[in-house]
Amino acid sequence: MAPPARAPLCSPMTDLLLPPGQTRLALLRRWWGDHAIAQGAGLIAAAIVLGIATSNIVASMNRLGMAPSLDYLSQPANFDISESLIAYRAGDSYERAILVGLLNTLKLAASGCVLATALGLFLGLARAAGNPLVSKLVEAYVELVRNTPLVLQLFFWIALTHALPSVRQALQPVPGVYLSVRGIYIPWIHVEAGAVWPLAIVIALAVFVVHWVHKRLSRPLTRTEQILVLAVAAGFAAVWILAHGLATSLDKPVLKGFNIGGGLSLTPEFAAMLAGLTVYYSANVSEIVRSGLESVHRGQWEAGRALGFSSLRILQLIALPQAMRVITPLITSTYLDLTKDTTLGVLIGFTEVTAVIKTSANNTGNAIETILVLVAVFLSISLPLSAAINAYNRRLTRRGLVSA
Amino acid sequence: VTILLDVAAVERPKADPWRTSVARLFSSPVNAALTLAALALIVFVAWKFVQWSVVDAAWTGGPDACLSRSGACWPFVRANARLMFFGVYPEGALWRPALSLVLMAAVIVASMVPALWGRLLALAWIVTPVVVCGLLAGLFLEPRVSTNAWGGLPLTVLVWMIAYAGAFVLAVPLALARRSQMGGLRSATIAAIELVRGVPMLVTLYVSSFIVPMMLPGVEVNLFVSLEIALILFVASYLAEVVRAGLQALPRGQTEAAYALGLGYWRTTQLILLPQALRAVIPALVNIGIGVLLSTPLVAVIGMTDFLSAVREAASHEQEWPRCYTTAYFVAGLVFFVICFVASRYSRWLEQRLRGARHA
Numbered sequence: 001m002a003p004p005a006r007a008p009l010c011s012p013m014t015d016l017l018l019p020p021g022q023t024r025l026a027l028l029r030r031w032w033g034d035h036a037i038a039q040g041a042g043l044i045a046a047a048i049v050l051g052i053a054t055s056n057i058v059a060s061m062n063r064l065g066m067a068p069s070l071d072y073l074s075q076p077a078n079f080d081i082s083e084s085l086i087a088y089r090a091g092d093s094y095e096r097a098i099l100v101g102l103l104n105t106l107k108l109a110a111s112g113c114v115l116a117t118a119l120g121l122f123l124g125l126a127r128a129a130g131n132p133l134v135s136k137l138v139e140a141y142v143e144l145v146r147n148t149p150l151v152l153q154l155f156f157w158i159a160l161t162h163a164l165p166s167v168r169q170a171l172q173p174v175p176g177v178y179l180s181v182r183g184i185y186i187p188w189i190h191v192e193a194g195a196v197w198p199l200a201i202v203i204a205l206a207v208f209v210v211h212w213v214h215k216r217l218s219r220p221l222t223r224t225e226q227i228l229v230l231a232v233a234a235g236f237a238a239v240w241i242l243a244h245g246l247a248t249s250l251d252k253p254v255l256k257g258f259n260i261g262g263g264l265s266l267t268p269e270f271a272a273m274l275a276g277l278t279v280y281y282s283a284n285v286s287e288i289v290r291s292g293l294e295s296v297h298r299g300q301w302e303a304g305r306a307l308g309f310s311s312l313r314i315l316q317l318i319a320l321p322q323a324m325r326v327i328t329p330l331i332t333s334t335y336l337d338l339t340k341d342t343t344l345g346v347l348i349g350f351t352e353v354t355a356v357i358k359t360s361a362n363n364t365g366n367a368i369e370t371i372l373v374l375v376a377v378f379l380s381i382s383l384p385l386s387a388a389i390n391a392y393n394r395r396l397t398r399r400g401l402v403s404a
Numbered sequence: 405v406t407i408l409l410d411v412a413a414v415e416r417p418k419a420d421p422w423r424t425s426v427a428r429l430f431s432s433p434v435n436a437a438l439t440l441a442a443l444a445l446i447v448f449v450a451w452k453f454v455q456w457s458v459v460d461a462a463w464t465g466g467p468d469a470c471l472s473r474s475g476a477c478w479p480f481v482r483a484n485a486r487l488m489f490f491g492v493y494p495e496g497a498l499w500r501p502a503l504s505l506v507l508m509a510a511v512i513v514a515s516m517v518p519a520l521w522g523r524l525l526a527l528a529w530i531v532t533p534v535v536v537c538g539l540l541a542g543l544f545l546e547p548r549v550s551t552n553a554w555g556g557l558p559l560t561v562l563v564w565m566i567a568y569a570g571a572f573v574l575a576v577p578l579a580l581a582r583r584s585q586m587g588g589l590r591s592a593t594i595a596a597i598e599l600v601r602g603v604p605m606l607v608t609l610y611v612s613s614f615i616v617p618m619m620l621p622g623v624e625v626n627l628f629v630s631l632e633i634a635l636i637l638f639v640a641s642y643l644a645e646v647v648r649a650g651l652q653a654l655p656r657g658q659t660e661a662a663y664a665l666g667l668g669y670w671r672t673t674q675l676i677l678l679p680q681a682l683r684a685v686i687p688a689l690v691n692i693g694i695g696v697l698l699s700t701p702l703v704a705v706i707g708m709t710d711f712l713s714a715v716r717e718a719a720s721h722e723q724e725w726p727r728c729y730t731t732a733y734f735v736a737g738l739v740f741f742v743i744c745f746v747a748s749r750y751s752r753w754l755e756q757r758l759r760g761a762r763h764a
Contacts (some may be wrong), residue, residue, distance in 0.1 A: 031587040032583045032586065032587045032588055033460075033584070033586035033588075033589075034585065034586060035586065039586050039589055040588065042589070043588050043592055045587070046592070053619045056545050056618065056621055057618045057619055057620050058618065059621060060617075060618040060621050061618065063621075064451065080499055095698050130428065130431075130435075131429065131438050131439060131442070132425050132428055132429060133439050133442045133443065133446075134439070135446065136462060137442050138448065143748075144741070144746075146748075147694075147698075147740065147744035147745045148698070148737045148740050148741050148744070149698045149699070149700075149701050149712065149740055150698065151702065151704075151712060152701065152712060152733060152736055152737055152740065155712075155716065155729075155732055155733060156713045156737075157731070159729050160731070169621055182764050189465040215568060217658055231652050257729060338603035340603075340605075341604070343604045343607060344606065344702075345604040346606065346705065347704070347705065354604075354607065355612075356607060358610070361614075367614045368614060368615060368618070371607070371610055371611055371614055371615070374607055374610075375603055375611065378602060378604060378607060379599065379602045379603065382601075382602035382603075383598060383602050386598065386601070386602070390493060
């Protein structure tokens with residue numbers, strides 16, 4: 001048999017793996033496996049069932065007078081959205097309304113991930129630190145949070161924010177922070193965007209250069225060198241700010257009559273969602289951190305101590321980098337779960353993407369298409385992430401760092 | 405040599421557990437401060453809780469008594485117990501949801517005893533949901549009760565039980581298909597599982613409530629049925645991954661030895677692989693069960709009155725019982741917490757037991 005003609009797209013690597021006499025068709029045949037015909041028939045049958053279901057859906061929609069189409073996306077949406085990152089008012093298109101909802105979802109997910117990680121890391125380390133009472137306390141927190149429904153916790157948080165006093169009697173737990181029934185107000189750093197972006201880029205470049213030099217030197221920087229680098233960076237930043245006028249200012253909320261102005265304001269719904277997700281997922285993160293630290297052998301700590309490192313340095317240089325192998329995939333899927341759970345906002349009146357799409361579906365009657373848009377939105381977030389987790393796990397497995 | 409013998413002869417002083425833990429609590433100034441801070445926090449929280457639930461709570465009387473006290477409102481729970489635990493089920497037939505609850509609880513508790521694991525229990529898992537559905541609907545009884553009136557704790561447990569049992573039946577073939585040597589089947593299964601896992605449960609429920617009725621034109625599809633279909637598919641996609649992990653953890657030698665003995669694929673799977681794989685992942689299966697139970701309140705978004713929404717409904721009668729949300733949510737939280745805490749401790753106990761069995 002003549003050797004197969006070289007296909008234009010095949011890499012040399014695959015060619016090397018191909019035993020003589022095997023064509024791509026044979027490879028495909030082997031991939032397809034046993035029971036070729038039965039398998040094909042089964043898959044075709046499944047496809048037919050799906051096809052019938054789809055045609056039934058289309059037929060039902062036609063009968064109800066809803067021609068399936070996505071045209072409504074450009075029509076005006078006649079509802080208001082209480083919070084939005086971009087300009088939106090009733091009468092803008094459905095497309096824009098859904099975008100507003102999506103941005104709210106992403107805002108909630110991003111801030112939830114950051115806060116849950118911070119709190120969870122703190123709790124996980126507190127639990128591992130060795131004080132029995134503190135670790136029991138963290139354990140009780142984790143048990144309490146993980147054994148009650150997240151929905152119930154969200155109900156609790158929204159009831160709490162709705163029970164806050166009116167704006168004029170707003171609570172002030174810390175100066176500059178106002179808690180009122182209209183929302184939560186916290187100080188925020190106000191930044192003049194124009195002058196700061198170039199500065200940030202320059203600083204990032206400087207950090208990169210220092211890192212590179214450090215690597216080339218293959219020794220840690222001395223104290224003098226560190227101070228020199230810091231001084232140059234600080235001086236440069238100062239000159240930049242002086243030359244370009246003011247760059248940042250602390251924006252504190254102030255109570256003015258019936259209103260609170262300035263600062264960063266969070267709506268009660270957003271604050272309740274953020275509090276609920278942070279508390280719930282911080283318990284998960286703390287468990288992940290704990291299992292990660294437990295995966296590091298005790299001998300590593302003892303060796304570190306024998307070398308004269310302090311506990312903090314051992315954690316930073318020896319334990320955490322190894323624990324990250326366990327932590328990274330788990331925490332990524334926790335972030336994914338958190339993002340999916342932002343949909344619970346619909347239960348307490350936070351206008352995230354599900355709530356907007358549900359309202360759109362009710363208003364237009366194009367329920368199915370809209371729901372499919374929603375499914376597509378979530379799949380486009382979660383499929384790449386879970387593919388990344390799998391790839392990371394495969395890489396670790398290949399390097400023999402974790403067992404398969 | 406003498407030195408070594410001397411060292412060996414010296415007995416280590418018996419560590420007094422009380423003394424060691426006290427030593428660990430106050431080993432350094434920072435640790436001592438942390439201990440005291442934690443102690444203060446515990447005392448503070450415990451005192452606040454006692455104050456709310458006992459000292460400042462109203463124990464007798466009606467709504468007026470509750471309004472005058474700042475703590476829990478226990479008369480509300482007594483007055484609304486029926487609504488909270490059984491929803492709007494007809495008052496005359498309350499023995500039916502109560503009996504259903506007892507039946508399902510008995511099966512679930514029996515499932516926690518490893519000695520009872522067997523065919524009979526599997527049969528009980530199939531029969532019980534059917535019997536409970538018949539009881540609640542009033543198949544041979546008067547009055548008939550439509551699924552819209554089902555509610556409260558029996559509904560929550562029933563939704564959970566059907567979803568979990570159905571998903572388990574589906575999960576094993578899905579896991580096998582995902583590990584199959586047949587590429588077409590494997591790819592189709594991976595696509596289906598990842599598709600369902602990529603979508604939040606809430607969205608799955610919306611999809612089911614909109615799409616399932618349209619898929620079957622001419623058939624009156626009950627909300628409860630479409631809900632269960634969605635839940636079964638959703639839970640199955642998660643369970644399948646757990647079962648797959650169990651199968652993956654088995655050494656290759658098991659399969660090879662079975663083939664060498666002349667067993668075929670199905671006999672190998674049924675007699676050698678599945679029993680070991682399932683046994684190894686039981687704790688993970690219990691954890692998913694807990695997760696599903698904690699997610700059942702989501703069925704409220706498509707209009708089912710599960711336990712939590714029945715509690716919320718009871719608390720929302722502000723004219724009759726004002727400001728009772730905290731008490732109501734506390735009761736609901738307590739019920740969920742007790743069930744899930746027991747289940748999670750059970751899962752941990754089982755894990756220890758299985759580990760012991762493996763080392764023995």
